[in-house]
Amino acid sequence: MRNKKAPHISVAIDCIVFGFDGSDMKLLLIQRGFDPERNKWSLMGGYVDEDESVDAASGRILENLTGLSGVYLEQLHTFGSVKRDTNERTISITYFALIDIAKYKQQLSADYHAEWFPVNNIPKLIFDHNEMVEMAKKRLQYKAALHPVVFELLPEKFTLPQIQSMYDAIYEVNFDKRNFSRKLLSTGLLIKLNEKDKMGSKKGAFYYTLDKDKYEENLFKIFSLIITPDHLQF
């Protein structure tokens, strides 16, 4: 009951950071610098301070450990088994972040020892962090099915092959590129630029950019144009 004294339980945050590099989905991990479990791979974690909200804590902790700030962060789930942390009773509130790898490349590699791993080849992580990652992958699938959050993973301008690779990676499928581009363009949310990306091919692929105004207005109607429930892993 609320009027009894609260037992002591520590409150931590762990951040699951997804990135997209133009062709693959990646996950950001750090090597733990202290005992226990020193040198094992881990998510970015830390304790919530007494005078900060848990949302604020997630941003602070991510920035401390990776230098990343201003990224899209959303609460995922709170993990609270009794023995999940081998050290002391700790619950962990997890957040996931979506970023465009290229945009933050320099910030990251300069001072921090974080590394990108392909989402389908994650090493063994400390505690229950692998479970957290699995849940985050599923949540991303759900979220992306109904919300255009995934544009957070893309640079300002991007090509159709890039955005399709992103969806292919998130849902672990291969969409038909003819149907995919038709559906995507039919939203009217993409503006074609007079400029090509020549990185990916000799012919080059046209860049597109988000029509921000329409994007705000139509936040709702847009998706599930792309994804049907068949694509979700239950």
Next chain:
Amino acid sequence: MRNKKAPHISVAIDCIVFGFDGSDMKLLLIQRGFDPERNKWSLMGGYVDEDESVDAASGRILENLTGLSGVYLEQLHTFGSVKRDTNERTISITYFALIDIAKYKQQLSADYHAEWFPVNNIPKLIFDHNEMVEMAKKRLQYKAALHPVVFELLPEKFTLPQIQSMYDAIYEVNFDKRNFSRKLLSTGLLIKLNEKDKMGSKKGAFYYTLDKDKYEENLFKIFSLIITPDHLQF
């Protein structure tokens, strides 16, 4: 960082209980029996014990305050503003429950002072509990769009008008009953019984029951037959 000492933050649970009575969606509330905020309406809450998981705590707290056990409970979100609890720094991990009101009616009214309120007419609640309820309503919409969890709200046998009322209530729309019943029956998941419910009308409506085997098998493919993204409130 993980190696610093954790500050003291209390960890509480709050449960948002949705019920369906055959025609309306309801929310279960209790009147707080202690200060501060004595006698104000509130969700069912309590502290997590040091030696129990947060999932276990949610079940225990719900049972303590309402007598309900064995109900569908799912974690919703963790609320963690600094001043959300006016008493001491407390984060609240919220869970939502789905129950068939009739099934638990006796359990509830006997010993507990909990009351059902229509979801569209909730009183002012303590702390940030109204916000929690709003989030739970949205989550239920999302969840029900892709998962058949809503059968948790129905009795063993139910009529087509009842299940449609439920969807109408969750999405705050009025589905066309011809289209609705065709879609629902096309899943092949409902078994028509040779028995009618005469409560709702003179003619009576046939009872249906879930084909449990098929239900297990097809957990995934089923929904979004009913709901399209247009129905979601963003």
Next chain:
DNA sequence: TCAAAAGTGTTCAACGTACACCCATGA
């Protein structure tokens, strides 16, 4: 007999899916 809710079918437009070839370019 009538009021009230249950139950049922058809038509049309929109959408999803499958599928194959040409284009532009740099090496």
Next chain:
DNA sequence: TCATGGGTGTACGTTGAACACTTTTGA
């Protein structure tokens, strides 16, 4: 010149949406 990836169109079946009348029966 050729290998590589980019870009486009059509045809068909399925699905979603709009729509109105008949049935049953208790009061």
